[in-house]
Amino acid sequence: MEEQRLAETVDCAERRDGSIDYRADMSLTAEQAQTSERHFLEWERGPFSHLIRLSVPHFAVTRGFRFVASGHLIDGLLSAQVYCDSLTGVSGNNLDRDPIVADLVTSGWIEFQEGKTRHSVGPGQICIRDTKASWEFSCAPATTAHVISIPRHLVIPRIGSPRALGQAYVSDAEVPEVRFFLNFLEAIRRSSGELEGSAAARRMARDACATLFSRIISERPGSGLGDHPQAVVAAARNVIERNLESGDLSPPMVARSVGVSLRTLHRCFSASNDSVMSFARRRRLQQAHDELVARGSTAGMSEVAARWHFSDASHFIRHFKSVYGATPAAYLKNQRKVSSP
Incomplete structure (x- = not known):
């Protein structure tokens, strides 16, 4: 009955008005893994519905299968920490409603292939792709990743050119634009209490994420981070919170961690009538x-x-x-x- 509980968890996360908590937990025994395709049909109703033709590879069925995800779901924007055992399938239904998805791998690996294009994404790397295109993928045993999924209609108007979505974006997670975006997502996680009580705040968070996300995959990488002072301040405050006990905490260190220049950092804090060290x-x-x-x-x-x-x-x-x-x-x-x- 584990697969049924997964479906109920996803439905609950999407049904509760104002809820941003997302939980999913699926366990298959070795016997169930032999007919895994049937069990994965439950995913059609959740935020992972762009994943189709899923199955546990033959070499892995004797170990069974486990999938665990926890994070936040904000009006179609998913940010979740995921654990997944060996899995193969296709990401993308060739539908306009399919999202733009980023996988930041922290352990294991995920391989994506579309036609002759192949990307192997390992620890410390991120892959961003438009799932309207169909990507075949395979996931290594015990892979963990931070998965971010954003509705496609929020990203398309914000990118410099639709051609930017024509190919996957694969990068080191330490690239300033990526680091900035991840810090902002962490700031949103820390603000979950405020977001639960305000539909307007949730829309602001979702739209800011879509804007920053589109900057990463646009034809103008690295531009525009300073155009969102509130997002810069939120990401910077998150870095500061994590380093309060560190003697290395300083404006230059915060600027590097967020992925903006020191001048931009000071300017954004000044706009909020504050300073980094205050x-x-x-x-x-x-x-x-x-x-x-x-x-x-x-x-x-x-x-x-x-x-x-x-x-x-x-x-x-x-x-x-x-x-x-x-x-x-x-x-x-x-x-x-x-x-x-």
Whole structure:
């Protein structure tokens, strides 16, 4: 019954108004894998409906089959982490409704072929393709990938020329445009709470993703990243959040990670009346505050200040008081009074 549960999960993700959570889990025994084509018919109703003629290769049926995906589905835009065992099939139904799909492989490999064109995509590489064209594919055992699928009608008007979709785009994931896009997707994931409550916010996120996605595959690679200051700031904040404890956190490091120039980074933050390091300092102070509250009297000011990269304890205390209205010691004392019966 695993394949039936997959269908129910996909239906639920698409039915709930405002939901952006997506989950899929499919397990086939060795016996079921021998007739895998029948089980994959369940995928016709989900965001992977562009995959057809799926089957588990003969050499892999004795191991059974497992597929797991989790991520977000926003008005047709899918961003999901996927685990897939050995699988072959075709990506693309030659339909206008078929999406533009990117596979960023993190382990294993996926091979795509259309006519005489063949692409083997390994760890650290991304392949973007229009699934209106039919690509035969094969997936290695235990392959993991970040899969992004965007409705075709959102991308077509945004690309410089329709010819850009005529061939697959294969690149290293460290290319600035790709890195920028992935950072923005992570920022969306972190904002899932806000997106659930606002249809307008979901449309903005979807449209921004489609614009950035189209930039990658357009005939003008590398252009236009600075044309979306809110997206740059969102991606940069995500990088900062992941590196709050790092002593290497700096505007140049953030700019490199996001995939924009340092000048563009500063300009985008300035447009939001903020700065890179002001945001980092606020978030570090919040983390220090949370640590002090959790540890109480056992927390040493110098230790906490050093962990969150304040120059010394007095510097930390001064910033803490400016935000919370009291020194850390007085603040904790007041917290104990409030919480005591």
